[in-house]
Amino acid sequence: MNIAIGGKEYEVIEQPQRHVVMPTKKQLHGWWPGKRECTSERMLINPYNGCGIGCFFCYSLAFPGYFQTFRKENVIIVAEDFDKVVSDQLDSIDFASCGYLSPVTDPFQPVNNLYRLSEKIVKAFVERNIPIEFITKSEIPAEVTELIREQKHSFGQVSFLTLNEELRTILVPQGASNSVLFRNVERMASRGIFAVCRIDPIFPYITDKTGDFRRLINQAKDSGAKHVIASILDIPLKINREVLEKIKTYFGP
Helix, strand or coil: CEEEECCEEEECECCCCCEEEECCCCCCCCCCCCCCCCCCCEEEECCEECCCCCCCCCHHHHCCCHHHHHHHHCCEEEECCHHHHHHHHHCCCCCCCEEEECCCCCCCCCCHHHHCHHHHHHHHHHHCCCCEEEEECCCCCHHHHHHHCCCCCCEEEEEECCCCHHHHHHHCCCCCCHHHHHHHHHHHHHCCCEEEEEEEEECCCCCCCHHHHHHHHHHHHHHCCCEEEEEECCCCHHHHHHHHHHHHHHHCC
16 A cells, blocks of 8 residues: 655555655754754754654644644655754764754654664764763663663653553553563663653643552652653644544543
8 A cells, every 4th residue: 555745656665563664854853954963952853744643632743744644644754864964964963962862753653663764863873972861751771771880870751641551541541561661761771861751731620639640650650750741732733623522532531
């Protein structure tokens, strides 16, 4: 099966999840042509447009461009050889801030198992002694933890929504189980990597019980987390109706 994107035809690869591989000249977020002396406070890195984790509330579904291809066609866009593009950009600057992998889609989603763009990008940063952070609801590849322990200012954030596994599978159907997520924290902590517990996002009236937060935070602390951060659910106006309808379907009015 082929799909037309930007006036060109691309083959849809069905496994591990529907995706296409596209040549890219994608830039690190905020980049502009020519040699730069420095970058902004973080370099935003998105090797994939679209995400196989399956969060119905993902704010990226409101983004334009390839994200609308993902929203409407359920096809993830893989940026071919993006690690090489990133490496070239890193080599063109004199000063660099922390890399952020990835602010929009999960860097370790199932399709990454096939292309390993996230591991290659982490390696590019570490080889240049530039710190990089990641945020994930998936299992962290062993290669990533071994790489970032070599760059002492790098760190990892693991996102938790709830300790209730039945509820978690509704909110994050293809995300890792809580046992795997806590193991992520343990593995980072045991290797001297600064590990962050994210309670992200919080759903009012659904996942906002104080006692549940206390248990989650205590377990994260016992696993080796050194910092906790939380955010509440954001619903962009563009997808407001469909997100609220999903919430109504799963949890009632």
